[in-house]
Amino acid sequence: VGVGYSEVSRVGEPDPRALTWAAGKAALEDAGLTGADVDGIFEYKFGSESPGFHEAARLLGVPDLAAFADIMGSGPSGLAGPLAAVMAVASGACETALAYRCITRAAGYQGGPVDGPLEIEGPGQFLTPYGFLGGAIVNMALKKTRWMEQYVRPEDDFGRIAINARRWAALNDRAVLKDELTMDDNLSARFIVDPLRLLDCDYPVNGAAATVITTLERARDLRQQPVLVDAMAFATGRGADWVFDNDFLYGGTRECAARL
């Protein structure tokens, strides 16, 4: 029933707390609410630099939280925060929830080699010794290879994703990259990990976005026409894992579509 954004920037190192506060405050104002009306907070984060629900609650003057969680990057997606808020409100655990995500360039891999431990334990011992590094980058390159060879498809399939993502971004006043992309741009972009190219990757930015989720009854008294959530679904598929899952190409997305 309300949305808000911080400034979005490509350069500099803004304080993640300031971004979170700006987005949260704007979302509440958009709905005609204040922090005093909030009793639920759900955050989705990649890195520890993004402020958690405790800090967001303090910054926004929330008196008490009945339902809250910081959902880590292993969670379903950037939508995990809002969807957790929907579940919390629908269950009655809270009445008015703020869902947000704050990301800064510090959360992402910035390029160039980094130093790190020379020995590794845990799940990483089955990945890192082989140079499976840079977060999800190598895995995404493996998925791209498998897609192209299994279905005998050209790399253009992936170029279309970037071209269309940029086209839709250009309609958004807050987008930081709006110049049209061509297939030539995509197919000539340098490799990050062959066959994954620069324009297959997302772009590091600083920014936060927040939305307010509440009951229909409460929404009727607020400033904006509410957007109703009709259905939502998650899925993992069998053998859930980022790398070793049985369903390497789809990772549960077909089950998710069927469930929805």
Next chain:
Amino acid sequence: MFQYPPGVSCVHCQGEQFENSETSGLGEIYSYAIVGRPFHAGFSKAVPYTVALVELEDQAELRLITNIIGLDPEEKPYCGMAVQVDYETRGSITIPQFRPRGRDQ
């Protein structure tokens, strides 16, 4: 049944009784990617190198993240390429890598 990586329970039958066991060491490339720039200083002399998912012959969907070694200079790997295990010792650990099947070291 095999599983990889090793776990604390059998993901197929929920049993607790399992042990390290040998496989054929034979498989096919399921997918591969070529890392041309180092992400970690320790790999700066290793680039370019090939990271792959290799599916072992022993069991469907039994896959390892590994490296493909022993390719000829202009040779590209491909999905379905037959490979066999080869072990590299690095300090106190030994890691399984794969080379094209039947090719000498």
